Amino acid sequence: MSKERKKWFSLNLRNKEQNSCGCSDSKCSDPSNKKEDGISQVFDVNMDRRQAFKKLTAGLVIGAGAVSSSCSVVSDEKSKEKSQIEWEEYFKGNYKLMSDEEKRKTVNRLVRSYELRNGKKINISSKDAENDVLFGYAFNISKCQGYMDCVNACVEENNQDRASQMQYIRIHEMEDGKGLNFGESDDTYYHEVPAAGHFYMGTQCFHCDNPPCVEVCPVQATWKEKDGIVVIDYDWCIGCRYCMAACPYDGRRFNWTTPEIPENEVNKDQHYLGNRLRKKGVMEKCTFCIQRSRQGKNPACVEACPTGSRIFGNLLDPKSEIRWILENKKVFRLKEDLGTEPKFWYFMD
Amino acid sequence: MTVLRNLIKDSLIYLTHGRKSYHIWMALLTFIMLIGMYCYSLQLEHGLSVTGMNDRVSWGLYISNFTFLVGVAAAAVMLVLPAYILKDIDFKQAVLIGEGMAVAALFMCLAFVVADMGGPARLWHMIPGIGVFNFPNSMLTWDVLVLNGYLFINISIPFYILIMRYQGKVPNPKIYIPGVFISVFWAVAIHLVTAFLYQGLQARPFWNNALLGPRFLASAFAAGPSLIIISLAVIRKFTDFKIEDKTITKIALVVTVAAQINLIMLISELFKEFYAPTHHSESAYYLFFGLQGKAKLVPWIWTAITMNVIATVILTFHKLRNNLTILYFACSILFIGIWIEKGFGLIVPGFIPGPWGKIAEYFPTPTEIGVTIGIWAMGAFIFSILVRTGVAIELGKIKFKK
Amino acid sequence: MTKLNQSLFILLMVISMISCKDNHNEYHNLIDKIEAQSINFQKDSVFSNNQFEISELVKIIDNQPAFYIKNRKNKIESYACSECHDRPLDELQTENLGKRAHWNIKLIHADSKTMSCLSCHNENNLDNLHSITGESIDFNFSYQLCNQCHNKEVKDWKGGAHGKNLSGWKTSRVSKLCIECHNPHKPSIEKRWPDRFNTQMVDERK
Numbered sequence: 001m002s003k004e005r006k007k008w009f010s011l012n013l014r015n016k017e018q019n020s021c022g023c024s025d026s027k028c029s030d031p032s033n034k035k036e037d038g039i040s041q042v043f044d045v046n047m048d049r050r051q052a053f054k055k056l057t058a059g060l061v062i063g064a065g066a067v068s069s070s071c072s073v074v075s076d077e078k079s080k081e082k083s084q085i086e087w088e089e090y091f092k093g094n095y096k097l098m099s100d101e102e103k104r105k106t107v108n109r110l111v112r113s114y115e116l117r118n119g120k121k122i123n124i125s126s127k128d129a130e131n132d133v134l135f136g137y138a139f140n141i142s143k144c145q146g147y148m149d150c151v152n153a154c155v156e157e158n159n160q161d162r163a164s165q166m167q168y169i170r171i172h173e174m175e176d177g178k179g180l181n182f183g184e185s186d187d188t189y190y191h192e193v194p195a196a197g198h199f200y201m202g203t204q205c206f207h208c209d210n211p212p213c214v215e216v217c218p219v220q221a222t223w224k225e226k227d228g229i230v231v232i233d234y235d236w237c238i239g240c241r242y243c244m245a246a247c248p249y250d251g252r253r254f255n256w257t258t259p260e261i262p263e264n265e266v267n268k269d270q271h272y273l274g275n276r277l278r279k280k281g282v283m284e285k286c287t288f289c290i291q292r293s294r295q296g297k298n299p300a301c302v303e304a305c306p307t308g309s310r311i312f313g314n315l316l317d318p319k320s321e322i323r324w325i326l327e328n329k330k331v332f333r334l335k336e337d338l339g340t341e342p343k344f345w346y347f348m349d
Numbered sequence: 350m351t352v353l354r355n356l357i358k359d360s361l362i363y364l365t366h367g368r369k370s371y372h373i374w375m376a377l378l379t380f381i382m383l384i385g386m387y388c389y390s391l392q393l394e395h396g397l398s399v400t401g402m403n404d405r406v407s408w409g410l411y412i413s414n415f416t417f418l419v420g421v422a423a424a425a426v427m428l429v430l431p432a433y434i435l436k437d438i439d440f441k442q443a444v445l446i447g448e449g450m451a452v453a454a455l456f457m458c459l460a461f462v463v464a465d466m467g468g469p470a471r472l473w474h475m476i477p478g479i480g481v482f483n484f485p486n487s488m489l490t491w492d493v494l495v496l497n498g499y500l501f502i503n504i505s506i507p508f509y510i511l512i513m514r515y516q517g518k519v520p521n522p523k524i525y526i527p528g529v530f531i532s533v534f535w536a537v538a539i540h541l542v543t544a545f546l547y548q549g550l551q552a553r554p555f556w557n558n559a560l561l562g563p564r565f566l567a568s569a570f571a572a573g574p575s576l577i578i579i580s581l582a583v584i585r586k587f588t589d590f591k592i593e594d595k596t597i598t599k600i601a602l603v604v605t606v607a608a609q610i611n612l613i614m615l616i617s618e619l620f621k622e623f624y625a626p627t628h629h630s631e632s633a634y635y636l637f638f639g640l641q642g643k644a645k646l647v648p649w650i651w652t653a654i655t656m657n658v659i660a661t662v663i664l665t666f667h668k669l670r671n672n673l674t675i676l677y678f679a680c681s682i683l684f685i686g687i688w689i690e691k692g693f694g695l696i697v698p699g700f701i702p703g704p705w706g707k708i709a710e711y712f713p714t715p716t717e718i719g720v721t722i723g724i725w726a727m728g729a730f731i732f733s734i735l736v737r738t739g740v741a742i743e744l745g746k747i748k749f750k751k
Numbered sequence: 752m753t754k755l756n757q758s759l760f761i762l763l764m765v766i767s768m769i770s771c772k773d774n775h776n777e778y779h780n781l782i783d784k785i786e787a788q789s790i791n792f793q794k795d796s797v798f799s800n801n802q803f804e805i806s807e808l809v810k811i812i813d814n815q816p817a818f819y820i821k822n823r824k825n826k827i828e829s830y831a832c833s834e835c836h837d838r839p840l841d842e843l844q845t846e847n848l849g850k851r852a853h854w855n856i857k858l859i860h861a862d863s864k865t866m867s868c869l870s871c872h873n874e875n876n877l878d879n880l881h882s883i884t885g886e887s888i889d890f891n892f893s894y895q896l897c898n899q900c901h902n903k904e905v906k907d908w909k910g911g912a913h914g915k916n917l918s919g920w921k922t923s924r925v926s927k928l929c930i931e932c933h934n935p936h937k938p939s940i941e942k943r944w945p946d947r948f949n950t951q952m953v954d955e956r957k
Contacts, residue, residue, distance in 0.1 A: 164398075
């Protein structure tokens with residue numbers, strides 16, 4: 001009784017063809033049911049043992065095809081390598097649990113796969129977190145003028161889908177005198193900035209120290225790294241979007257379709273957990289530009305902001321700028337009462 | 350082994366014969382399932398962008414139906430408990446129907462979850478051992494465990510009973526009673542765990558309240574048995590299976606109490622949201638009155654509440670409840686009302702407004718609706734098969750011949 | 752049945768105890784954790800990643816920790832000022848020099864009671880700036896002038912909360928000088944248009 005359910009999502013295309021085979025075809029009707037009327041002959045195709053058998057053979061054929069294409073001597077070397085890479089990539093485990101050797105192998109596969117598909121070289125780093133580093137971020141509300149330079153820099157740095165205009169960062173234009181009233185703020189403004197009587201606040205993933213998204217992921221595809229960055233293994237994510245429901249800060253984005261980035265805009269300096277190219281059906285988010293911050297650079301948003309409203313640094317270094325801000329400026333975090341301990345502070349001059 | 354093979358052979362032969370109406374029903378269901386499969390193939394091809402979901406409202410029609418159907422599955426136990434534990438003979442005939450419904454509903458739940466996944470080919474990542482199973486932190490893993498366990502129980506116990514009856518033997522209570530007992534607790538567990546999925550998210554104040562779990566149970570025990578009553582009515586009409594009026598009216602009593610408790614809980618929720626509205630009440634405002642001019646869900650929720658209230662009132666009066674035609678009407682509107690309220694009216698408003706106060710409304714696309722209807726048809730299909738076989742074995746129409 | 756009840760209850764208790772979240776937060780909150788785990792982190796030298804040349808930077812040491820700014824003096828085209836200003840200002844004003852050098856510079860900074868050209872420029876030594884008390888200030892350390900009125904902003908700047916950081920988080924800080932963002936003769940920052948307009952987000956909310 002469960003045959004229909006188990007096969008339907010993997011063989012649905014085949015099923016459609018088989019079931020819609022013209023019922024004037026004598027193969028479809030069971031000869032033992034001759035005594036039934038014409039209607040049952042026409043419609044009685046679904047309960048045959050034949051049907052189950054057809055589906056099984058279809059599955060076998062697909063499987064055999066996959067095997068044959070990778071084992072065939074006559075098929076193209078390149079496509080064989082491609083399918084080999086896809087096969088291995090499909091069956092690899094969770095990145096968090098990989099040994100260094102396995103990490104190196106998967107990075108090599110991904111680099112090679114891109115080369116086979118596009119003929120260009122990229123480099124993907126699998127650099128681990130350094131010791132004694134915990135990243136923190138501060139945002140100066142008085143300084144932000146609403147330019148959105150940070151949004152553009154982030155999109156370009158992190159290879160986000162252009163078609164859906166995905167952006168990790170949102171800049172909210174808020175009215176003076178109403179407090180932090182997000183309900184009445186506007187993040188799709190397009191006029192001269194700064195507009196009189198308004199101030200600007202940026203939000204993105206806050207890399208909580210007690211992240212609710214990490215708690216709820218059923219496969220542990222997202223976790224908090226040692227240096228405090230909350231990352232996602234894009235190949236492990238199953239796309240259930242539970243983390244998206246759990247995030248109070250709208251930090252996560254989902255690839256509802258295959259992301260498209262023009263080839264000449266692809267940022268080729270990538271990190272496995274950061275800005276490498278994602279596929280459809282997986283979650284992504286701000287990674288504090290892990291491909292940059294683990295090389296000692298600032299994230300793209302911090303770099304791009306012309307007013308210096310964004311400050312990034314190592315919270316464990318008592319002499320860092322971020323620590324100076326925490327100690328000398330009046331800082332606050334958003335939705336503090338939810339207990340998520342975000343590592344993103346706001347302050348004013 | 351031969352018994353099993355014969356059972357399957359006999360069942361298949363029995364299933365492929367029947368009256369014209371039976372064949373038309375099955376054909377219609379198959380046709381709808383094919384539409385669903387086609388829509389799903391579109392979704393596999395293009396990704397979930399073919400649905401109406403977006404980054405703000407990231408769960409929609411699929412998860413709404415999943416939530417509702419877990420409740421329906423849990424409610425089957427309402428028949429199991431009196432039949433086996435209280436040894437109420439009136440319920441015994443209805444039990445197999447109820448468990449068949451639980452199985453069908455569970456398969457629908459699993460199908461909806463798979464349909465909602467962004468990467469269904471990677472679902473093996475959840476299997477402990479070869480994948481990573483984030484138990485006990487993630488409530489989704491708890492849900493996977495309890496749902497599959499419940500499915501196992503609801504397949505194995507009736508299967509055992511049926512295969513005994515098929516051979517003309519008497520099923521041994523010592524084997525099935527413990528399973529039945531566990532399934533009673535388990536049914537409560539599956540729905541509480543599903544409620545905890547939402548209840549535990551501090552990011553969504555619409556769900557993050559203490560009443561969500563009990564509310565789920567109350568609405569499940571109102572909606573599930575309603576559907577069972579309607580199924581029993583259909584089975585009475587189309588088969589020789591004898592179902593006493595007593596059975597139906599007793600189940601109706603369960604529905605009545607559950608519907609009344611459901612209404613009380615609704616009143617409690619409305620009071621909390623609207624007596625001293627806070628920032629957290631915005632989702633409720635959006636749902637019931639519309640917010641910032643956006644009011645897509647307002648007609649739906651008011652229809653649902655009206656249906657619930659009318660149904661509960663009808664059921665409260667003995668005279669009306671014991672009139673079977675009126676009962677069927679009340680059960681239908683109760684079922685639909687709770688489907689709206691617990692599906693659409695719970696999942697979607699939880700996401701509106703978004704975390705930064707913006708409202709992005711949601712409405713399912715035709716593809717999404719196609720897949721949903723396809724899965725409902727699949728559920729009806731499985732249910733029809735199970736009931737047909739179960740009834741036939743009970744009536745002795747299918748017997749094991751040595 | 753009661754025995755079954757009991758064993759089920761015990762099972763539930765056991766499950767709830769072993770399934771407690773493995774966050775194991777020994778710290779009550781994040782600030783406690785930061786303070787407990789702070790170490791004497793040594794930032795890399797600012798010249799370690801070839802982003803800047805040694806001649807480009809000037810070290811500011813009247814702050815702990817020291818940080819760097821870019822050398823301004825060797826970028827000003829017309830420095831040294833004394834090459835033209837070799838005679839007193841009132842003498843220069845009688846000569847008919849026409850439209851040369853900074854002939855049309857306007858001062859839009861505070862009001863005439865607070866600021867005039869000579870508030871910052873030392874008319875007897877135009878190669879340097881001078882403070883309110885008449886002390887000489889090198890062009891590279893012009894922030895010391897700004898400090899006279901804008902003490903709060905300069906304090907923030909020295910700490911790293913004001914102004915733009917040109918180096919990464921790992922090396923010693925290189926900050927932009929005040930005047931690299933704020934033209935001292937016209938310090939207010941002009942309005943402009945934002946860099947982006949997200950039409951998808953607008954559509955989503957229709």
